[in-house]
Amino acid sequence: MFNKVKIAQIIKEAQEAGVDGAEASKILNEMKSGPEAKFLQTFCALEAIAALHQHAHWNVKGENFYEDHLLFERLYHNSTGSLDRFAEKLIGLIQIPIPAILTSKKISEYLEKWSSVDGQTKGEILVKEALAAEKDVIALLRELSDELDGSPFKTLGFDDLIGNIASVHEESLYLLQQRLSSRS
Numbered sequence: 001m002f003n004k005v006k007i008a009q010i011i012k013e014a015q016e017a018g019v020d021g022a023e024a025s026k027i028l029n030e031m032k033s034g035p036e037a038k039f040l041q042t043f044c045a046l047e048a049i050a051a052l053h054q055h056a057h058w059n060v061k062g063e064n065f066y067e068d069h070l071l072f073e074r075l076y077h078n079s080t081g082s083l084d085r086f087a088e089k090l091i092g093l094i095q096i097p098i099p100a101i102l103t104s105k106k107i108s109e110y111l112e113k114w115s116s117v118d119g120q121t122k123g124e125i126l127v128k129e130a131l132a133a134e135k136d137v138i139a140l141l142r143e144l145s146d147e148l149d150g151s152p153f154k155t156l157g158f159d160d161l162i163g164n165i166a167s168v169h170e171e172s173l174y175l176l177q178q179r180l181s182s183r184s
């Protein structure tokens, strides 16, 4: 997830702060596979699911159009609120910038995984896709929480934030499940 310029910059800053070469390369390895990688992966999933819901809000059609249009609007607002809080915590806590160029590929991968349609679509299809996406996001948040155990990034506040974001997405999951069961 990190480009070479960013990694070089982080190592340079670490060395300036008195970190020796061996420790700098340890930081590099941790950034490729440790909690930081999971932070960015989760950020990308949260941004992707917000986009997924907003596009569903715009593209849904069918006999339940207005109800579905409003449902996806609610899911979209829930998602953007979570995304904003997560991104600001991320930047504040671990000082990782998240330029669009760094995250766009992973966001696209999530959207390609979750979304199969390219035009106006019936609510049932969009609801099923959104449901699968919500399950993925909740699983990612659980993995992030597990990975943070024993890590210096695990603060009470960050733990609480992850739980809060999971709660928002569990609510979205519930709404989507109710939407599906009420029409089947």
Ligand SMILES: [Fe+2]
Pocket: 057, 073
């Ligand atoms: Fe709208």
